[in-house]
Amino acid sequence: MRLEEICTVFTDGDWIESKDQSDDGIRLIQTGNIGEGIYLEKEARAKYISEEIFGKLKCTEIFPGDILVSRLPDPVGRACIIPEKEERMITAVDCTICRPNESIISKEYLCYFMRSSAYYKKLLGSVTGTTRKRISRKNLGNVELEVPSKERQMDVVEQLDCLVKVIESRKQELQLLDTLIKARFVEMFSSIREERLLGEISEFVTVGIANSATHAYAESGIPMLRNQNIKENYLDDSDLIYIKPEFAAKYDSKCLKQNDIIVMRTGYPGVACLVPEKYEGCQTFTTLIVRLKPNNNPSYVCSYINSDFGKKFINSEKVGVAQQNVGAKSLAKMPIKIAPKEIQDEFATFVDQVDKSKVVVQKALDETQILFNSLMQQYFG
Secondary structure: OEHHHHEEEEEEOEOOOHHHEEOOOEEEEOHHHEOOOOEOOOHHHOEEEOHHHHHHOOOOOEOOOOEEEEOOOOOOOOEEEOOOOOOOEEEEOOEEEEEEOOOOOOHHHHHHHOOOHHHHHHHHOOOEOOOOOEOOHHHHHOOEOOOOOHHHHHHHHHHHHHHHHHHHHHHHHHHHHHHHHHHHHHHHHOOOOOEEEHHHHEEEEEEOEOOOOHHHEEOOOEEEEOHHHEEOOEEOOOOOEEEOHHHHHOOHHHOOOOOOEEEOOEOOOOOEEEOOHHHOOOEEEOOEEEEEOOOOOHHHHHHHHHOHHHHHHHHHHOEOOOOOEOOHHHHHOOEEEOOOHHHHHHHHHHHHHHHHHHHHHHHHHHHHHHHHHHHHHHHHO
């Protein structure tokens, strides 16, 4: 059946200009609130319209249980179910409202379908635009899907819901472990008064390869770490790129060593992690690199950069409007609380212990995610 055929309501949201918005009233749900299968609250950025504007523009009200689909990236076509909310709501024109016919298909089953790779493959031929991708409501409505019996739908949803709960639980465990490290950091170092600039305790603070490297990309070779690989206190190597060894050799002075600190320069400036042993000899693309002098514990300094102290400094040094960034010279001016080396080492040992727990939780999370993906493939193709 076509997507539009299984909905009692299938329409776009309303064109709401800035001049029509207010500080309270009827909530405007936007594309930024739509995650892949999950509603993103973002209360700090909430927009509203008044009852008067609602009537004047003849807006379409949306309700808990409606599925909203973003016709803009990223990715185009992502969808979520509107949760129970006490406030009245409308949505923006770039969102399509799907109100499933519950006698045919459950909203939960439909939303899982709209998270599947099969669904996104069906959208590919209908997405238009070069600089900004989008899909029309008509093309979205023409997406075909198989609709099993309601009993089968309930069984599929029950199994996937169970795995989603486990995945979310594992993610919360990881967040709690990160919170534990931050709390321990504040406990151990907030009272320290002596400070030195990061540049003073470092051999250098510099930028990785800043010249275009696309011509040197290779299927294998020297890993090149990018800003998106840097997470708070850990390296995410799930999306690595490689460059030709002869190109990397031209930038030998920027070659990474174990326990160098690499810091995001753009995107989320200031987020930092250590370079693991297996990535010694790699290169980075436009990230900041900090190599500490002896007698400074890299784990402590990296955690300091990621702490509230470090973030406050980074926020004061960021430049740019469309894409904020922080430079090597600015980062080098960050004041670092200087704790005795034995206290730094004690903290590093604590972080290492917590990291071992995180590895166990992450492994369990990865295994559950693999099972979820496998079932999604089995159920939806």
